[in-house]
Amino acid sequence: MSEAGGREGGRSTVCGCPIREGARRHPDAEALTFTGQAWTYRALDAEVARWVAALEARGIAAGERVALLATNHVASVFLFWALGRLGAVLAPLNARLTPAELAPLREDVEPRLILALGTLMDRLSGAEPLESFAASTSSPTCEPLAETASRVILFTSGTTGRPKGAVLTEGNFRASAKASAANLGEHPAPRWLGTLPLFHVGGLAMLTRTAYEGGCLVLHDRFDADAVNRAIDSEGISHASLVATTLERVLDARGDRPVPPSFRLALIGGGPVPLPLLERARKAGLLALQTYGLTEACSQATTERPTESDGRTAGPPLPGTEVRIVGVDGTARGPGEEGDIEVRGPTVMAGYWRRPDATAEALRDGWLRTKDLGVLDARGRLTVLSRRTDLIVRGGENIYPAEVEAVLANHPAIQEAAVVGVPDARWGEVPMAFLTQRPGQPRPDAETLSAWCRQSLAGFKTPARFTWVDALPRNAMGKVERTVLRQRSST
Incomplete structure (x- = not known):
């Protein structure tokens, strides 16, 4: 991980592609839906193989970077899993950025290939159309991927200074999915509603989570409250990830209609949620759990437990993750004492892409220094007081x-x-x-x-x-x- 300036050493488990594994274990189970189309694990495996062949034909190999500029689209899913089979790295760029904002990110990544949705190609010089990229029909054989292998470079949405690319690994995504499932409870085949953008860690977390759990991602190209409610009512959605504003819009659009029993819960990120909104959601039969996460920790770090949620905290650390509060001198604080939030565990990033100084500043003795302020209660539940810059x-x-x-x-x-x-x-x-x-x-x-x-x-x-x-x-x-x-x- 010299490019990321991150952690080195230690043994790494080798992992196969979860889509290929799903095609072997439950080939006819639904894996993905998008705009009225559906793919079983068998069909998705074949599509990913087609994309692998197309990428190989363009010289994409392990360690190569592919930049992507797109709103949510099924081709982004194919690309993500295909790059994983090759050991190549995806650099998804924020589709809301201007050409001037995108240019330095592209220079930082030095991609071997640039893909973009047709409607966005003019924003990124040298981009090729994502929708029509894969034309090959061959089915190559790919080697398993090490847990330490880099999967994505996600640029942080920092408010000041040059954006930093957080390098997340195969192991990060797998650990995040496993910890989330352990916290939320077992489900035989979860159906996650995918409205979060796939250029954000929250969107990629849902994409990977469903594959590792043998579930289905119901992908939407954008958030639309009416479309969300239709999916909840008629497509068997069991889980969703929202923010306070989108939760309120969903409830407004539902009116007095209760949420069907097939819908289990929604994770609410992006900051504290007003208690009246959480109470309103529960009256509608929608269990909304507050969560605290960040890109550098591969999405969730803490989340309320379904059986213990009260909407007053962001919950305890996920299984396998440690969260502590430290003072300005770096010493750990006790329950009820305010300080900086630090996170440690298998979901923490490998480092920042080509930013060794920033990596050394953020990662100390295995702890991720979030620069956010918070407090833990006697039960180990986190309350986020403020982002450091706020x-x-x-x-x-x-x-x-x-x-x-x-x-x-x-x-x-x-x-x-x-x-x-x-x-x-x-x-x-x-x-x-x-x-x-x-x-x-x-x-x-x-x-x-x-x-x-x-x-x-x-x-x-x-x-x-x-x-x-x-x-x-x-x-x-x-x-x-x-x-x-x-x-x-x-x-």
């Missing part, structure tokens, strides 16, 4: 945006809330709240909102300014883009 320091007092946002989100007139720090001559920094209005509710004034906050928060945590917006800016995963809000605060 922390607001007002006159020496720490303010965690999530805490303020949770209070604001409970106001009947507020649909969503996002809090950021803005410069202040007296205090150095003060919180500012951006709000969206709940339909049909009157808009309260700043004095009313301040009074509402003071019922639950210390005075220094109350936002100094409240700004109403039509919608909060979000990235492809639905996370609020706080950098954009900070920029708006100065205009």
Whole structure:
């Protein structure tokens, strides 16, 4: 892993392709659906083999990188598994980025091949059409893949500085799938709803999870609340991954219709979820579990357990994963003590692509330093207080945006809330709240909102300014883009 500057040494298990294994064990089981089409494990295995032959014909071998620019598409699934059989590495790029933003990522990866959906090809110089790439019908034989083999390079959506490419391995994905299944409970053939983008770790986690568990990925090209509800009602969906905003849109679109018993649960990432929203979901029969994860830990690090969830924390670490809280001096903190969140286990990335200094900074003695702030309770459950870059320091007092946002989100007139720090001559920094209005509710004034906050928060945590917006800016995963809000605060 010299390119990633990551961990070396140790023994590695050799792994076969889960699609080929599925074709051997349950060939007629459904493995994938997309826009009305379905593939059994036998059919998907044959399609992947066709893509392997096409990639080999272009000289793609172990260690080579293939860049991909695409929204969710079935060809991306074929490509992912085909590259795995060759030991080659996928570098999926965010389909929302501009040509100027994509150019340095391409230069960093130095791909042997660039593929893009036809509608996106003009954004990436040298790209070839993804949809028509594989034309070969031969069926090559591929060697098993080592757990330490790199599978993807995922560029982090950091708010400052040059994006870093997290290198995730075959072992990372397998460990993540195994730990998630152990936490959520056994299912004979889970059907995961795939609305998260496949250029994000959450989307790839669902893709790999279903294959390793012998389930089916019901892939959607984008999120659409009505389409999600149709899939839940008529396609036997058992699991889904959402964020708070998409969960609310699904519930809004459902109206009074209860969720069928075939739907087991939804993982909710992207930050804390307002308790009223979780309660509303449960009234509809939808069990929503909060989770904390990050790209560098191959998606989930902690997740609520279905039998113990109360919506007040992000749950305990997944089986096989360790989470600790440390102080500024690096010593571990006890229950109830705030500090930096660190993660250790088989899901932690190999390192950052060609960034040895950044890798050394992030990985210390096997621990991933997330730079997020949190606290563990006596039961080992994690509460995320703030992403490190989101922390607001007002006159020496720490303010965690999530805490303020949770209070604001409970106001009947507020649909969503996002809090950021803005410069202040007296205090150095003060919180500012951006709000969206709940339909049909009157808009309260700043004095009313301040009074509402003071019922639950210390005075220094109350936002100094409240700004109403039509919608909060979000990235492809639905996370609020706080950098954009900070920029708006100065205009």
